[in-house]
Amino acid sequence: RKRGNTRGLPYPPGPKQLPIIGNARDIPQQSPWLTYTEWGKKYGDIMHVQAFGSHVVIVNSERVAVDLFEKRSKIYSDRIMGKMTELMGWDYNTGLMPYGDKWRRHRRLVHQEFRADATAQYHPIIMKNVHFALRNILATPEDFLAHVRYIAAATVMSIAYGYEVAPTNDRFVQIVEDAVAMLSQAFFPGATLVNYFPMLQHLPGWLPGMGFKRFAQKCRMLTDEMQNAPFEFVKHHMLAGTALPSVTSELLDKVDPHGDVEEQEATIKRVSGIIYAAGADTTTAGMSTVVLAILLHPESQRKAQAEIDSVIGTHRLPTFEDRKNLPYVDAFVRESMRWHPAAPLAVPHATSEEDVYQGYYIPKGAAVIGNTWAMLHDDTTFPNPDLFMPERFLNDDGSLKEYPMAYFGFGRRICPGRSLADAEIWATAVAVLSVFNVTKSKDSTGREVSVDGGYTGGLVSHPLPFKCDLKPRSTAALQLIQESSQMI
Numbered sequence: 001r002k003r004g005n006t007r008g009l010p011y012p013p014g015p016k017q018l019p020i021i022g023n024a025r026d027i028p029q030q031s032p033w034l035t036y037t038e039w040g041k042k043y044g045d046i047m048h049v050q051a052f053g054s055h056v057v058i059v060n061s062e063r064v065a066v067d068l069f070e071k072r073s074k075i076y077s078d079r080i081m082g083k084m085t086e087l088m089g090w091d092y093n094t095g096l097m098p099y100g101d102k103w104r105r106h107r108r109l110v111h112q113e114f115r116a117d118a119t120a121q122y123h124p125i126i127m128k129n130v131h132f133a134l135r136n137i138l139a140t141p142e143d144f145l146a147h148v149r150y151i152a153a154a155t156v157m158s159i160a161y162g163y164e165v166a167p168t169n170d171r172f173v174q175i176v177e178d179a180v181a182m183l184s185q186a187f188f189p190g191a192t193l194v195n196y197f198p199m200l201q202h203l204p205g206w207l208p209g210m211g212f213k214r215f216a217q218k219c220r221m222l223t224d225e226m227q228n229a230p231f232e233f234v235k236h237h238m239l240a241g242t243a244l245p246s247v248t249s250e251l252l253d254k255v256d257p258h259g260d261v262e263e264q265e266a267t268i269k270r271v272s273g274i275i276y277a278a279g280a281d282t283t284t285a286g287m288s289t290v291v292l293a294i295l296l297h298p299e300s301q302r303k304a305q306a307e308i309d310s311v312i313g314t315h316r317l318p319t320f321e322d323r324k325n326l327p328y329v330d331a332f333v334r335e336s337m338r339w340h341p342a343a344p345l346a347v348p349h350a351t352s353e354e355d356v357y358q359g360y361y362i363p364k365g366a367a368v369i370g371n372t373w374a375m376l377h378d379d380t381t382f383p384n385p386d387l388f389m390p391e392r393f394l395n396d397d398g399s400l401k402e403y404p405m406a407y408f409g410f411g412r413r414i415c416p417g418r419s420l421a422d423a424e425i426w427a428t429a430v431a432v433l434s435v436f437n438v439t440k441s442k443d444s445t446g447r448e449v450s451v452d453g454g455y456t457g458g459l460v461s462h463p464l465p466f467k468c469d470l471k472p473r474s475t476a477a478l479q480l481i482q483e484s485s486q487m488i
C-alpha cells in the first residue's frame with residue numbers, strides 16, 4: 001500500500017488491507033456511500049481501497065472533485081467497464097462507455113437534444129404528464145408512487161420515441177426497469193467477484209457461486225430488447241407515416257444514405273436506448289424523494305403552499321413561467337435533492353493515465369468514485385446536514401441562492417439530462433404542493449402509520465415504499481385537478 005507503484009509514492013490513505021484480497025471484505029454492497037462518508041471522516045477528502053489488485057479512489061469533498069474531475073478532466077473522465085456490466089449487455093450505454101471518440105459521438109447527440117436551452121421544448125410534455133398523474137393520484141391516492149413513476153416514464157418515452165406509455169404495466173417500461181434494477185445491483189466495486197476474476201465467466205453456470213451467469217444472461221435479454229423493441233416501433237410508424245415527433249425519428253431523418261447506414265442506425269438505437277435507461281429511474285427517485293420530504297416536513301409543506309397561494313392564487317395550476325416567482329418551492333426541491341441524492345455515488349469515473357495528487361499516487365485504470373452523499377452532507381457547507389431546511393438555499397431577502405450542487409455528477413461526464421430532470425422534479429413538486437395536502441396515513445384504529453424514511457441501496461437510491469394520504473387542499477383544488485386535462 002505504501003510503495004506499490006512506479007513513483008514510490010503512497011496511495012491515498014484508507015482502511016488496512018489484507019494480503020491478496022485487500023479491502024474486498026470491507027467494501028460494502030448496501031448503501032456504500034454511508035460507509036465511505038464515515039471512512040472519509042477518518043481518512044480525509046481523498047481515500048483509497050483495493051480489492052484483488054483493483055484500485056478504487058474515493059473523493060469525499062467538492063474541492064477535490066473540482067481538482068480531479070474538472071481541472072484534470074483529461075485523466076479522470078474514463079469509465080471501467082466491469083466484466084459483469086459487459087456480460088449483462090449494458091456495454092452499449094453512453095454512460096458506461098470508455099472516454100474516447102465513440103463516447104464523444106454519443107454524448108454530442110444526447111447533449112444536442114437535452115442541453116438547457118433545448119429542454120424548454122419538452123415543458124408541454126412534462127406538464128401534460130404531471131397533470132395526468134394528478135388526476136390518477138386523485139383516483140387512487142394509495143398508488144401515488146406508481147403515478148409519480150409514470151411522469152418520468154411517460155416523459156422520456158415520449159421524448160425518445162414519441163411513444164405513449166400505458167398508465168400501468170407498460171411492456172417497454174417494464175423491460176427497462178427490470179434491466180436497470182439488475183444493473184444497479186451488480187455495478188459497484190464488491191458487488192460481484194467476476195469483476196475481479198473475469199475468468200470466472202468461463203466456468204459452467206451450474207457450479208456453486210456461478211449464479212451471476214444466469215443473472216447476466218437474463219439481463220442481456222432485457223438490454224437487447226430495450227434497445228430493439230421501441231426502435232422498431234418508431235421505424236414502423238415512420239414507414240406508415242404515423243410516427244409522432246421524437247429524438248429517434250429526428251435522428252433517423254438525418255441518416256446519411258451515402259454513409260454507413262447500419263452503423264448510423266446502431267448509434268441512434270443506443271443513444272435513444274440510453275435516454276430511458278438513464279432518465280426514468282433516476283428522475284423517479286428524485287420525485288419520490290420530494291413527496292417523502294413533503295410528507296415528513298409539514299412546516300416546510302405549509303410554507304411552500306403559502307408561497308404558491310400568494311403568487312399564483314388558487315384559481316389555476318402552476319406553470320413553468322411561475323418558477324422564477326417561487327423561490328421557496330425551488331429551495332424545497334434543492335433541499336430534497338441534497339437531503340437524499342438519487343445517485344449518492346454518481347457513476348464511478350476511471351483514470352486513463354497515472355497521476356499524482358497532493359503527494360499521493362493514483363494508478364492508471366483506478367475507479368474514482370465521487371461521493372455525492374458526503375459532499376451534500378458536509379457540515380461546513382451545509383450545517384446540520386441531516387436536517388431538512390429549504391431555507392439554507394435562500395438569501396436573507398428570500399431570493400434563491402445560486403449554489404451549484406454535485407447532484408448530477410462531475411466534469412466531462414456530468415449528466416447531460418440534468419435540465420430535463422430538474423424541470424420534471426420541479427413540475428411534480430409544485431403541482432402536488434399546489435393541490436394536495438400530504439399527511440401521514442391512519443390505520444383502522446385511527447393511529448398514524450409511521451414512515452421510517454428508509455432508502456434502497458444501489459446505483460440509484462429510491463425511498464422504500466411508504467404510505468401517505470394525499471387529499472385535495474380545497475374544493476377549488478379538486479376542481480383544478482379534475483379540469484387539468486383541458487388546460488394543456
Ligand code: HEM
Pocket residue numbers: 094095096097107110114274275276278279280282283284286342343345346347348349407408409410411412413414415416417418420421422
Ligand atoms: C434525477 C434525475 C437524474 C440524476 C440524479 C442523474 C444523475 C446522473 C449522474 C450522477 C451521472 C453520472 C455523472 C458522472 O459520471 O459524473 C449521469 C450520467 C448520465 N445521465 Fe443522468 N441523471 C438524471 C436524469 C437523466 C435524464 C433525464 C437523462 C436523459 C435525458 C440522463 C442521461 C444521462 C446520460 C446519457 C449520462 C451519461 C453521461 C456520460 O457518461 O457521458 N440523466 N446522470
